[in-house]
Each structure stands twice: as structure tokens, then as C-alpha cells.
Amino acid sequence: MSLLDRRFLFVVGKGGVGKSAVATSIAVAAASRGKRTLLAMVECKERVSEFLGVAPIGPHVVRNVRPNLDAVNMVPEVALEEYGMMILKVRALYKLIFENRLVRAFLDGVPGMASWSMLGKAFFHASPPSGPPEYDLVVVDAQATGHALEMLRVPVVIQKVAPPGLLRREADRALELFRDPRQSGMVLVTLPEDMPTNETLELHAALTAELSLPIGALVVNRVLPELVHPHEADRFEALPSLLGADSPALDLARAARTRSLRERVQRESFERLASITAPRVDIRDFISPELGPREIEEMSRIFLAR
Numbered sequence: 001m002s003l004l005d006r007r008f009l010f011v012v013g014k015g016g017v018g019k020s021a022v023a024t025s026i027a028v029a030a031a032s033r034g035k036r037t038l039l040a041m042v043e044c045k046e047r048v049s050e051f052l053g054v055a056p057i058g059p060h061v062v063r064n065v066r067p068n069l070d071a072v073n074m075v076p077e078v079a080l081e082e083y084g085m086m087i088l089k090v091r092a093l094y095k096l097i098f099e100n101r102l103v104r105a106f107l108d109g110v111p112g113m114a115s116w117s118m119l120g121k122a123f124f125h126a127s128p129p130s131g132p133p134e135y136d137l138v139v140v141d142a143q144a145t146g147h148a149l150e151m152l153r154v155p156v157v158i159q160k161v162a163p164p165g166l167l168r169r170e171a172d173r174a175l176e177l178f179r180d181p182r183q184s185g186m187v188l189v190t191l192p193e194d195m196p197t198n199e200t201l202e203l204h205a206a207l208t209a210e211l212s213l214p215i216g217a218l219v220v221n222r223v224l225p226e227l228v229h230p231h232e233a234d235r236f237e238a239l240p241s242l243l244g245a246d247s248p249a250l251d252l253a254r255a256a257r258t259r260s261l262r263e264r265v266q267r268e269s270f271e272r273l274a275s276i277t278a279p280r281v282d283i284r285d286f287i288s289p290e291l292g293p294r295e296i297e298e299m300s301r302i303f304l305a306r
């Protein structure tokens with residue numbers, strides 16, 4: 001089933017691997033297909049506005065950064081108030097409940113409440129407790145692995161420890177949506193390198209075995225085209241040592257060796273990542289210092305074609 005036909009996608013991976021670029025491309029693809037889409041970043045140094053060539057995106061939803069595409073960079077304080085308002089509908093009631101000193105102290109004191117305010121808000125946009133959702137698809141551009149996992153664990157904890165009531169009902173509803181592979185998907189982003197691959201395999205285990213969440217796709221970002229045939233790798237890598245220190249070809253031989261080694265690591269990463277059965281999406285390395293609208297457009301076409 002296509003990623004873009006789901007209602008809730010959670011883009012996750014190691015720091016700096018391209019989560020925001022991937023989340024933006026998926027959101028752009030869905031919006032261009034006519035789906036009302038929200039790109040919800042989690043408290044990040046916001047690069048999405050540069051990717052899209054628009055003004056910086058703050059903690060309140062910015063409408064129509066592209067046709068059908070809204071975006072927000074969530075922060076807990078604003079998200080908590082908005083989420084409280086969405087659930088309770090009435091500001092007076094919100095004030096009564098959330099600004100009550102005891103409740104406030106409870107919220108501030110409960111680890112995970114800040115995370116839940118943001119995840120809950122993103123969830124609400126995909127699936128309000130009543131009435132039709134405002135968006136067809138919500139794409140969460142999550143924080144790096146550890147924090148993202150903590151965020152996803154919160155509804156499970158709420159389910160276990162919260163007394164029956166509003167909060168628990170919302171956590172139940174959220175987990176039902178998140179765990180339904182027809183409606184939701186975790187999008188794992190990685191690089192074809194050693195450390196990111198290790199982290200991705202661990203993340204995958206936590207998401208599936210521990211949290212029972214469906215994996216919508218494995219995105220391998222910054223993939224290099226193979227220039228060195230595996231059978232020739234040893235010869236390429238031995239080149240510098242075959243040349244004398246004064247050889248004019250030494251720099252070239254070293255570059256060939258470096259490239260071959262990188263491709264070797266990439267091949268090994270692909271082999272190890274094969275244990276993840278979700279559809280794999282490869283994205284090329286653009287070899288440009290910063291991504292902009294053109295690169296995001298190219299990436300989004302890859303998701304449109306899936």
C-alpha cells in the first residue's frame with residue numbers, strides 16, 4: 001500500500017540523516033496529489049522553510065506553504081495549549097483544567113507530557129475525537145532516534161498508568177491509529193553507512209518488537225551510484241600502495257581507494273538493512289551543500305512514483 005494513502009506518517013532516524021528532507025518530500029508529494037497535508041515538525045532547528053523556499057515556520061500552523069500543504073514547527077508550550085483546546089473545545093474549560101495549579105504541576109512533573117502534547121496535537125489533526133479530520137495526511141518530522149522513541153512510548157505509558165478518562169481515551173485512540181498499517185507508517189531514514197545502519201536496526205527492533213508499530217518504508221538517503229564493480233574493489237583499494245610516493249597518480253589512486261571503500265561500506269549496509277522487510281526507497285546524494293526546492297521536488301517525485 002502506498003505511503004501517501006495513509007493518514008499518519010512518522011519520520012524517524014539518526015540525527016542529520018535527512019529526516020526533515022524526507023518528511024518534506026513526502027508531504028510535498030501527498031499535497032501535489034491533492035491530499036490536504038500537514039507537515040508537523042517536532043521542536044527542530046527548522047530547515048524546512050529553506051527546503052521549500054518559504055519564510056521560516058513557527059509554532060503556529062502556517063497555511064498553504066504549497067497548495068494543500070500546511071506546516072508547523074511544534075513546541076510543547078504552544079502545542080499543549082492548542083491540544084487542550086482542541087480536545088476540550090471551550091477555552092474556559094481549558095483554563096479550568098490545564099491552568100489549574102495542581103494540573104499544571106502534574107503536567108510539568110510528568111515526563112513525557114511535553115512530548116505527548118506534540119504527538120497528541122499531530123494525532124488530533126489526523127483524527128479528531130469527533131467530526132472529519134482537518135487533514136488527509138499528517139507527516140511528523142520527528143526528533144532523532146532516542147527522543148523520537150521516547151515520544152512514541154508516551155501513549156503506551158499513559159495507557160498503562162493513567163486513570164480512565166480523557167487522557168487515556170486519547171492514548172488508546174492514538175495507538176489504535178499508529179498501529180494500523182493501513183492508516184499509519186513509521187518511515188525509517190538512514191544513510192548507507194556503518195553507524196546509521198547500526199542505529200536503524202536497533203530503532204527498527206524497538207519500533208516493531210517493543211511498540212508494535214508498522215514500518216511504512218525504509219529510506220536510504222545519500223546513496224552513491226556504484227562506480228566500482230565489487231570484483232574490482234580489492235584492486236582499486238590496493239592502488240595507492242602499488243604506486244611510489246612520488247607518483248603523479250598518487251592522489252588519484254587515493255581518491256579511487258576512498259571511493260571504493262565508501263561503496264564497500266554502502267554494499268555492506270544494504271546487506272544488513274535487508275533484514276528490514278519494509279519497502280526500501282533509495283535517494284541519491286545530491287552532492288550539493290544545501291538542499292533547496294529543486295532537490296525536494298526530485299525527492300518528492302520518488303515518493304509519488306511509489
Ligand SMILES: Nc1ncnc2c1ncn2[C@@H]1O[C@H](COP(=O)(O)OP(=O)(O)OP(=O)(O)O)[C@@H](O)[C@H]1O
Nearest residue numbers: 015016017018019020021222284285286287290291
Ligand atoms: N540526499 C541528500 N543529498 C545531499 N544533501 C542532503 C541530502 N539529504 C539531506 N541533505 C543535507 O543534509 C543535512 C541534513 O538534512 P536534514 O535536515 O533533512 O536531516 P535531519 O535528519 O532532519 O537532521 P536533524 O537530526 O538535525 O533534524 C542538510 O544540510 C541537508 O541539506
Ligand SMILES: [Mg+2]
Nearest residue numbers: 019020044141
Ligand atoms: Mg530535521
